Amino acid sequence: MTGDWRAGFLAPRLRWVQVAKTARSRGLAALQDEHRLELAACDFTTGEVRRLGVPTDGFIDSAWVAADATSAFFLADEGGNELGHVHRVTLDDTNAIGDMTPGLPDYALRGADVSADGETLVLDIVTDEGYDLVCLPARGTPVASPRHLVRTVHEAWNCRVSADGTVATLDTTDHAPGTRRFAVTAYDTATGAVLGRLILPSPGAANAVCFSPHPGDQRVLIASQRAGDRSGVLVWDPVGDTIVELLEETAATVVPLDWSPDGRHALLCVELLSAQWLERVDLRTGERERLDLPTGSFRSPYLRTSQFGAGGSVLASHEHGMSPLRLIAWHAPSRHRVLLGGDGSPDRAGFEHVVFPSSDGTQIQGWLARPTGTGPFPAVVHCHGGPHVSVADEFTPAARAWVDHGFAYLTVNYRGSSGRGRAFEEQIHGDVGHWELEDLAAAHRWLVDEGISVGGEILINGESYGGFLVLYALGRQPELWAAGIGEVVLADWELTHHDSPLAMRRLDEMLFGGPPETHGDLYRERSPLTYVDEVRAPILLWQGSNDTRTPPGQVVAYAERLVARNHPFELHWFEGGHGFGDEGGHLAHLDRAIAFARNAVGG
Numbered sequence: 188m189t190g191d192w193r194a195g196f197l198a199p200r201l202r203w204v205q206v207a208k209t210a211r212s213r214g215l216a217a218l219q220d221e222h223r224l225e226l227a228a229c230d231f232t233t234g235e236v237r238r239l240g241v242p243t244d245g246f247i248d249s250a251w252v253a254a255d256a257t258s259a260f261f262l263a264d265e266g267g268n269e270l271g272h273v274h275r276v277t278l279d280d281t282n283a284i285g286d287m288t289p290g291l292p293d294y295a296l297r298g299a300d301v302s303a304d305g306e307t308l309v310l311d312i313v314t315d316e317g318y319d320l321v322c323l324p325a326r327g328t329p330v331a332s333p334r335h336l337v338r339t340v341h342e343a344w345n346c347r348v349s350a351d352g353t354v355a356t357l358d359t360t361d362h363a364p365g366t367r368r369f370a371v372t373a374y375d376t377a378t379g380a381v382l383g384r385l386i387l388p389s390p391g392a393a394n395a396v397c398f399s400p401h402p403g404d405q406r407v408l409i410a411s412q413r414a415g416d417r418s419g420v421l422v423w424d425p426v427g428d429t430i431v432e433l434l435e436e437t438a439a440t441v442v443p444l445d446w447s448p449d450g451r452h453a454l455l456c457v458e459l460l461s462a463q464w465l466e467r468v469d470l471r472t473g474e475r476e477r478l479d480l481p482t483g484s485f486r487s488p489y490l491r492t493s494q495f496g497a498g499g500s501v502l503a504s505h506e507h508g509m510s511p512l513r514l515i516a517w518h519a520p521s522r523h524r525v526l527l528g529g530d531g532s533p534d535r536a537g538f539e540h541v542v543f544p545s546s547d548g549t550q551i552q553g554w555l556a557r558p559t560g561t562g563p564f565p566a567v568v569h570c571h572g573g574p575h576v577s578v579a580d581e582f583t584p585a586a587r588a589w590v591d592h593g594f595a596y597l598t599v600n601y602r603g604s605s606g607r608g609r610a611f612e613e614q615i616h617g618d619v620g621h622w623e624l625e626d627l628a629a630a631h632r633w634l635v636d637e638g639i640s641v642g643g644e645i646l647i648n649g650e651s652y653g654g655f656l657v658l659y660a661l662g663r664q665p666e667l668w669a670a671g672i673g674e675v676v677l678a679d680w681e682l683t684h685h686d687s688p689l690a691m692r693r694l695d696e697m698l699f700g701g702p703p704e705t706h707g708d709l710y711r712e713r714s715p716l717t718y719v720d721e722v723r724a725p726i727l728l729w730q731g732s733n734d735t736r737t738p739p740g741q742v743v744a745y746a747e748r749l750v751a752r753n754h755p756f757e758l759h760w761f762e763g764g765h766g767f768g769d770e771g772g773h774l775a776h777l778d779r780a781i782a783f784a785r786n787a788v789g790g
């Protein structure tokens with residue numbers, strides 16, 4: 188029982204760092220301290236990290252630095268509800284803040300980008316009318332109404348804008364509604380005219396990563412996914428109508444991250460069963476070079492990425508299970524140094540990479556942390572949210588807390604997770620919860636077979652979609668789990684759908700094959716609320732009062748059913764949305780969770 192993990196949890200740390208496109212020695216970071224997650228201006232040369240007094244979201248990217256690092260753009264919402272307006276904050280001493288879209292109703296955001304010439308901001312805003320790509324001046328006085336380029340009612344994410352601001356892209360699904368098999372559609376930012384559309388053969392998907400750094404060059408770096416677990420990198424010119432297939436991988440997954448400021452290289456994150464490393468590829472010759480950096484991870488979904496720095500360097504956003512984010516500048520083989528972050532102990536043992544078979548023989552990957560000694564230990568099986576993301580070897584202070592209290596901790600990249608090809612990711616569509624529970628049961632079996640734990644001492648824990656899996660597992664596999672601990676959980680799909688904004692309803696419709704009006708039986712069949720009377724294990728829940736992704740009403744409905752049965756549970760509310768900005772509050776929850784878990788396993 189050391190206090191070490193507590194300090195590691197609360198010490199100020201970086202959550203993500205962005206590099207400015209044309210001022211690569213400066214950028215924007217999210218700085219976590221005990222009470223909030225705040226935007227900060229960074230100078231990578233001096234190591235200065237200056238707080239801006241602007242809170243940001245702990246869950247999904249909602250802030251972008253201007254190309255010249257003189258300002259940043261962020262979504263200002265209402266108490267974490269992820270609905271609001273993009274504001275600009277200057278990165279000078281005044282930190283002046285202004286609303287960029289004063290004439291618009293509140294919206295959710297699914298992407299933003301600023302042109303390298305610093306003039307143009309594009310936003311992918313979502314209201315109940317649809318997904319709108321809009322374009323506005325990034326500098327000067329905000330315009331009353333931004334230029335509206337396109338509206339679609341089908342999911343559209345992740346907008347990008349060319350260096351000179353004349354071409355914008357949006358990852359669209361109009362060609363394949365109800366899927367996330369994105370196409371990239373390019374628009375003229377002056378007229379909204381479609382300049383080109385990159386659609387890969389079904390079930391392929393394309394995502395725009397960034398435009399060429401050179402004004403006038405309208406080529407876009409594209410991440411591609413194709414059938415048969417193939418992933419690759421393309422360079423697409425929507426104006427000249429050319430496509431260059433730069434590389435393709437079948438064994439691993441390759442994700443392009445950035446285009447170097449001199450235009451010569453792309454930065455790649457290569458992932459093999461969720462283990463990551465960085466490579467640099469020469470765009471003319473296709474020659475690849477693996478960067479000699481410490482083991483760990485270099486990107487996470489939505490928030491953290493590695494990018495090119497100044498002078499041909501790579502700024503690697505590195506972390507591993509027990510060590511917080513460090514920004515490492517890589518210059519050449521054997522020449523790298525830490526610029527920002529870390530906690531001085533990156534050599535502390537991290538997660539073990541483990542693989543075990545599920546019921547159908549599919550290999551499932553997870554990350555394990557366990558106490559020293561031979562065991563068996565009580566254990567926590569953790570389920571990530573998403574579902575279409577995956578957990579890499581990333582800083583997880585909660586894992587250290589569990590281990591310091593004598594628990595093994597196993598986080599599982601269950602079926603539906605990203606990084607294993609489209610078939611693995613899409614296997615849960617129309618069959619929500621089925622394969623995920625098979626894979627979690629396999630994790631349980633593996634912990635017992637390996638002697639790491641014993642059957643009656645394994646708990647299940649997760650957040651968001653992972654919180655859905657916690658409650659669903661407790662109702663469908665009541666014999667397996669000693670207790671359930673959930674954060675921002677989903678207890679009922681139909682109630683969630685009705686209380687959610689369009690941006691979230693489209694996810695449900697993809698998972699179930701349609702809305703509750705046409706697929707209501709499946710929504711009910713796969714909802715934890717339907718099985719609440721089967722639950723045997725005690726439950727601890729932690730829920731945000733302003734959450735628009737897993738809204739409060741459906742959790743209240745679940746809690747009422749537990750009360751009616753007199754079933755042991757605790758439901759704690761925090762003032763916020765879909766993430767904890769407040770690490771102090773998170774820590775208090777974790778303290779409670781560990782005491783609760785000990786009680787459940789008779790410890």
Ligand SMILES: CSCC[C@H](NC=O)C(=O)N[C@@H](CO)C(=O)O
Nearest residue numbers: 572573574651652653677694736
């Ligand atoms: C319907 S599951 C709960 C929402 C989910 N949150 C975490 O798991 C979510 O926000 N999913 C987003 C982002 O991953 C999505 O649109 O996929």
